[in-house]
Amino acid sequence: MQVLGSYASGSWFVGQGKKQTLLNPATEEAVAEISSEGLDLGRAFHFARETGGKELRALTFAERAEVLLAISRALHKEREALIELAMKNGGNTRGDAKFDIDGASGTLAYYAGLGKELGAKRVLVEGESAQLSRGPRFVGQHALVPRRGVALLINAFNFPAWGIGEKAACALLAGMPILIKPATSTALVATRIVELIAEQNLAPKGAISLLNGPAGNLTDFVSGEDVISFTGGSKTAAMLRALPSVVSGSLRLNIEADSLNAAVLGADVELGSDTWNAFIRDVSRDITQKAGQKCTAIRRIFVPKDRLSDATDALVERLREIVVGNPTEDSVTMGPLATSTQLADVRAGIERLAAESSYAIGADPFQPLGAPAGKGFFVQPTLFFSNDAARENAVHAHEVFGPCGSVLGYEGNEAAVEGVRKGGGALVSSIYTDDRRTAGELALGMASAHGRLVITNAKIAEQTVGPGTVLPHSIHGGPGRAGGGEELGGLRGLSFYSHRVALQGDRPLLEALLG
Secondary structure (H helix, E strand, O other), X not given: OOEEOEEEOOEEEOOOOOOXXXXXXXXXXXXXXXXXXXXXXXXXXXXXXXHHXXXXXXXXXXXXXXXXXXXXXXXXXXXXXXXXXXHHHHOOOHHHHHHHHHHHHHHHHHHHHHHHHHOOOOOEEEEEEEEOOOOOOEEEEEEEEEOOOOEEEEOOOOOOOHHHHHHHHHHXXXXXXXXXXXXXXXXXXXXXXXXXXXXXXXXXOOXXXXXXXXXXXXXXXXXXXXXXXXXXXXXXXXXXXXOHHHHOOOOEEEEEOOXXXXXXXXXXXXXXXXXXXXXXXXXXXXXXXXXXXXXXOEEEEEEEHHXXXXXXXXXXXXXXXXXXXXXXOOOOOEOOOOOHHHHHHHHHHHHHHHOOOEEEEOOOOOOOEOOOOOOOOOOOOEEEEEOOHHHOOHHHOOXXXXXXXXXXXXXXXXXXXXXXXXXXXXXXXXEEOOOHHHHHHHHHHHHHHEEEEEEEOOOXXXXXXXXXXXXXXXXXXXXXXXXXXXXXXXXXXXXXXEEEEEEEEEHHHHHHHHO
């Protein structure tokens, strides 16, 4: 049995005592064991701050970019092996595993490109200088400097590669060392990524650490200029917000939590048009990709009441084509949920929605392909429908983190906006319309409740990658129940891992100081 270790203070450590078992979610067979007991976390943080931080801050942006590019290339070279691990430990289909791993390597490569453009600087100048007196020499200039702490990256189970890539790219380019805490249940991929980095010496000593297994008292060691970037559930997010270091010490915390993302079909969209087809394609893909275990997945589908039947039927037709089963079977297009806990939560959530809505698909018994009888954490694609979005309660309050969506009828753009906003804040929602007035009313009405909006019309229907894909060029995060955090967004992503300072003084001096 493979035992996964942690990487800290420049070396590997295998935890002591009772170990947790990682499973193949399609067969429930054991694939690895894991423990964090006995790891000296205080020493790990000290080593990362004093050694890793110093090494990274000494590098220019261009040199940090080379680190990111080397890691990206290593992931791409190891792509096939990482895909196999994701299928084995995450229940991913091959396509879902590629989505995760390519997302990680692509994001790292994108930020490497930004770092090369910044060149031989170590400080990021922000905006233009401002003259502060009658004379032209006394000026003020804002700049971003590296924080002298550790970036604790707490990642969710669903994207063990991409979750690392999007956080690590920004932190390392900003000059902060990272300590990765992956979800225990799907830690095989994250572990292999750190092994590649360590084996090939791709990062400065102390710049990257890994904690595998239970977190224990991990958060007791964050303080000062450390930061925490968290992706996961709202209960854990609430615990992190209550940490003394956050409440009293103003520790910087970024949270991405639950999200009841929506898709809105405009009343102008004709059945069978390019925009209609893009809508059906994106919604059906988001319901089933990664078995619906995406923070960006579409959960609520708003359609005009007179199109409720057409939209529901078209989505059901697409969902009937999905083959659920063991991802090792070539014909399988959707695998299992990641854990037994996820299975229980999704089943309970589906029952909650069923109490208020009608099944369109998903109520009948099914047998996953290629899975041992009675084994595996499988849920079939499930779709509900309701004629009145305004009356529903659970669909606007509870996220079913699995292959489940609800089609909701609305009348008028204002009603659609009000329905979407009932979700309390989301990462991303999408609008499908060829009418500019409709696009404007929906987008401006929905914008303040979202981190990102995707507006699709016939002219870009074949170009858009869909709302479920997080691109590093745009911010990722959202208000309210989505956590209130913000990641990526080009150079904006470095802000969380940097300290903004206003420097005031002699213009030539500041220009020389800041490069």
